[in-house]
Amino acid sequence: MMKRNGILFTGKKVLLSLAFLSTISMLQLNAGEQFAMSDADRAMYKEMLENNPAEIYVEEGGEIFEESLGGEEALAKFLEVSEKDLPKYIAGFPRYIKKLGNVVGIDQVIQAMQVEQGKEKTKLKSGKMFSMLAYVKSLANDELVNIDVEADEHIKASYELGKITYMTARGGRGLSCNSCHSADIVGLVLRTQPLPDLGEVAVAGTWPAYRMTKSSLRTPQRRFQGCMNNALLKVIPIGSKEMIALEVYIATLAKEKNKKIAIPGLKR
Amino acid sequence: MERRNFIKSICAATAVAAVASPSALLAKDAPKGGNVLTYDAAVVAITGGKAVTDSDKVKLTVPEIAENGAVVPVKINVESPMTDADYVKAIHILTTKNGNARSADIMLTPMNAKGYFATRIKLAGTQDVVALVELSDGSFLRAAKPVKVTIGGCG
């Protein structure tokens, strides 16, 4: 415990972070076992994945994507890759797309396709877009998360921005994503839930996911927003440079652990 | 100092509870409009007061700890030949502390070939899930298991 505090004793807003850590450590280190999932439970939840209500939304997203935009064929053409290479390519998002001049997520690619085809743009924060995003990402199921942050200067810069966003302590409590998700903190229990290693749980591979507490399909950026809300950090807008950068950084965490794409996921 | 505020507001939403806190699904809090039926009353309604035997022929699978009380998987497998002469007529899923103790009833026929049923139910808090099984000969079997419901998490 002391050593942990010692490591944190570098940098500003330390007093607050220290108090936070020793509080959760004291209160809930032992509670960890109490709330850990047994193997039998883990098996049950794995079975639930096979009957995920979100599959219905993914199927619906596929129908809309096919009918209104031309499906995989049109997507491959837009991204200038072959249909055969499309799944692997999708598994590397977010990406710098030259003709869009930005590092973008799959949802922004869908929007760009709509603009190119003279169709009405679907809002990023809409059920229709969440379904289409989930469908397109599911085309990459079983592929390894293969984001390449060295591919060009733009994705490199986005990765750096993402890392800074992840590590910067801000908000009323002086917390950063790293405060709860760093390697030495994961496993500790906060509010009955063990804090997860975002690479190990493959956030980048398993979101969009069906959230049981929300009974709906949720995207990773929306999940980040929920977390920011609770940690009293000012929420970053969906589709913004910083939010995409955060997705880029978090994708590298899954890549490091050789995680695969498996959409839709199933989460608490 | 700030410390106490930390615990309260790290996740601004709901209160920390390892054991269930009252929710609108519990009988005493159910406002008008919700179905209210206690576990005991439900059993009587189903069995008509007939004897119920605890049996390990009824395999009830539920999680020990439900990550989320809104979606708790329940799986039941009853050992039965499932022939016209001897089959599982119905499986009733009940809970001991929900305001409405009934969740779902399934009426099977020999075509089902197995005394199996699975679904997902809501649990207002830590309590037992009960499988009340009616066989074609009119007898009743039962299996019950406790499920701990944690209410918490961030986001």
Added chain:
Amino acid sequence: MAEARKSMIKFKPKKFKVGDVIKVDFIVIHPMETGTRKDKKTGKIKPAKYIDSITFSLDGKPFTSMKVWETVSTNPYFSVNMKVPGKGKITVDYTDNTGEKNSKSKKLKPKG
């Protein structure tokens, strides 16, 4: 003027023969509203709306039925077994407490 409800019927395993016992899974998007929750915006209680009965039929003949209450999860899932008698069509008919009726079908295509 409601859109047909979204749902899915799945057979497990996907490939089977006549005489096999398969799993028939049904998932449906439905709020399963208990009638005890308040709408955060209006402060009013959201009226109860939940599936209350389901029937599984093969070529129009029911072989499994269910009674369901609001205590079943939102966007519910139901799973039963069935011995495959031959080719046919499985239909799931379901109604909710407000009288809304829906139906979903899937062809049963055993190989051999």
